[in-house]
Amino acid sequence: MPKIKYYAIEKQIYAKYNKLVVSNTDAKKICRKLARHFKFQIKAIKFKGKRGINYSYAYTESRRLRLVNEPSILTIAHESAHLFCSQKWYEKRKSHHKRLLKAVGKFLKYMESKNFWNIAKVIL
Numbered sequence: 001m002p003k004i005k006y007y008a009i010e011k012q013i014y015a016k017y018n019k020l021v022v023s024n025t026d027a028k029k030i031c032r033k034l035a036r037h038f039k040f041q042i043k044a045i046k047f048k049g050k051r052g053i054n055y056s057y058a059y060t061e062s063r064r065l066r067l068v069n070e071p072s073i074l075t076i077a078h079e080s081a082h083l084f085c086s087q088k089w090y091e092k093r094k095s096h097h098k099r100l101l102k103a104v105g106k107f108l109k110y111m112e113s114k115n116f117w118n119i120a121k122v123i124l
């Protein structure tokens, strides 16, 4: 599905997770927890840019993430899910399909079941 359409759907379904943000240090912690639990690899995480202005990015080939500073829980789930999908299904191209949406949902559910390890804070 086209990226724009995917984002719209994701944002609509998971709106509340867009308002939950964490510090960079905590974002790293959460990514590591997701990787351990869902058995995929994240080799490195960098932070650059501003939430709501810049994009975050998943480099599926090198298994690295570049997240905006103080990212939302949804961003963490989305970019981590790209690495998860590419490693689980050996995807050649990073894409925005139902499988990704499902993985994002699974990641969010898991994080919520852990109450986000009590580190996420709500923004307006």
Ligand SMILES: [Zn+2]
Pocket (backbone or CB within 6 Å): 078, 082, 096
């Ligand atoms: Zn994406």
